[in-house]
Amino acid sequence: MTRPPENQAAPPTVLPVRVVEPARPLRWLAAGWHDCVRTPGPSLLHGLLVALGGMVVLSLAWGRAYVLAGAFSGFVLVGPILATGLYELSRLLGRGERPTLANVVDAWRRGTPPLVVLGLLLMFAATMWVAVSAALFALVLPGGIDGPRALLAYAARPESDLPLLVWLLFGGLGAAIVFAMTAISPPLLMGRQVGLRCALLTSVRAVGENPVPMLIWALFIIVATVVSIATLMLGFIVAVPVLGHATWHAYRDLVDTSAAALRY
Numbered sequence: 001m002t003r004p005p006e007n008q009a010a011p012p013t014v015l016p017v018r019v020v021e022p023a024r025p026l027r028w029l030a031a032g033w034h035d036c037v038r039t040p041g042p043s044l045l046h047g048l049l050v051a052l053g054g055m056v057v058l059s060l061a062w063g064r065a066y067v068l069a070g071a072f073s074g075f076v077l078v079g080p081i082l083a084t085g086l087y088e089l090s091r092l093l094g095r096g097e098r099p100t101l102a103n104v105v106d107a108w109r110r111g112t113p114p115l116v117v118l119g120l121l122l123m124f125a126a127t128m129w130v131a132v133s134a135a136l137f138a139l140v141l142p143g144g145i146d147g148p149r150a151l152l153a154y155a156a157r158p159e160s161d162l163p164l165l166v167w168l169l170f171g172g173l174g175a176a177i178v179f180a181m182t183a184i185s186p187p188l189l190m191g192r193q194v195g196l197r198c199a200l201l202t203s204v205r206a207v208g209e210n211p212v213p214m215l216i217w218a219l220f221i222i223v224a225t226v227v228s229i230a231t232l233m234l235g236f237i238v239a240v241p242v243l244g245h246a247t248w249h250a251y252r253d254l255v256d257t258s259a260a261a262l263r264y
Contacts, residue, residue, distance in 0.1 A: 012194065014201040016256040017209055024253060025217040025246075032090075032246025036238075039089045042101045043241035046086055050240045054233035080182040081119040084108065086244030087187040087251075094252070107190070112263065114196035115189040122182070129174060136167050179218055180207045184251040191251075192260035206254040217250065 036043045088107035092099040184206055185199035194202075207214045224243060228235030 012198055012259045014198060014205055015188075015194070015259055017202065017206040017254050018256060019209055020213050020253055022212045022216060024213050025220060025250070028217070028246040028250045028253070029220065029242065031249040032242045032244070035086075035090050035093055035245035035248075036241045038093060039099060042089055042099070042104045043086060043245065044237060045101065045104075046083065046244060047237035047240035050082060051228075051233040051236040054229070054236060058233065080186045080247070081115070081122055083240065083244030083247060084115065084186060084190060086241055087190050087248045090245045090248035091187075091191060112189055114194075114199065115186060117196055118182070118186065118189065118199075122178070125174070125178065129171070132170070133167065179221075180204045183207050183214060183217070184247070184254055187248050187251040188255060188257075191263060192257050193263050194260045198260075202255060210254065 085104035085107050088103055089099045092103060181200045181203055183203050185196075185203040188194060188199045188202060189196070221243060224235070224239040228239050
């Protein structure tokens with residue numbers, strides 16, 4: 001096996017992380033809002049694009065609730081990749097610069113190979129989850145459900161429904177795994193010269209060593225997503241940029257990047 005030169009350190013397998021207080025997610029949200037206010041045009045553009053994408057999903061799957069449930073949960077899985085332009089805006093703001101939409105476009109164009117691979121993996125996971133959801137609903141409800149209202153009514157029934165609980169269990173477990181791997185890995189891949197394995201392991205380590213703050217952070221994301229969907233996707237216009245900027249600040253708070261070289 002080839003060894004790195006003596007004057008060149010081997011790439012880190014996992015980066016050290018910091019332990020933060022439970023209330024720290026509130027500071028991330030405040031910092032995310034501040035960044036959004038400082039770059040309103042490029043930031044809100046991200047939210048608008050996500051809202052439009054959600055509307056497309058809603059229109060295509062409206063009459064097929066079994067697809068709609070999986071599509072929306074899968075749509076959320078790729079959220080960390082959709083926010084890469086927001087990470088770049090926050091990175092430049094932190095350096096005292098005044099970023100523009102051109103910086104966002106440049107960040108999208110120069111996506112690092114590990115970040116591209118992560119995006120493809122998340123898209124694959126989202127697609128597989130849609131397929132699994134459709135299959136489970138087809139097996140459990142051969143007669144079908146004709147819309148979101150009927151799906152909610154079915155889910156709210158007082159009697160026990162094991163298949164629905166199984167679907168929720170699988171969905172929750174998958175979401176927890178994806179959250180742990182992507183909580184801070186996308187901004188880490190953008191900002192530092194690390195491999196995909198290092199970024200994923202560092203993200204899992206950050207979540208594992210900060211269970212309460214990261215649980216609170218996950219709840220913030222869930223609430224923002226539910227509210228955004230309840231407002232027919234319009235909530236995403238503000239929620240996406242604020243959460244995206246806040247994720248950059250979470251990464252900067254949680255990860256000690258001194259062992260990894262700057263990428264830009």
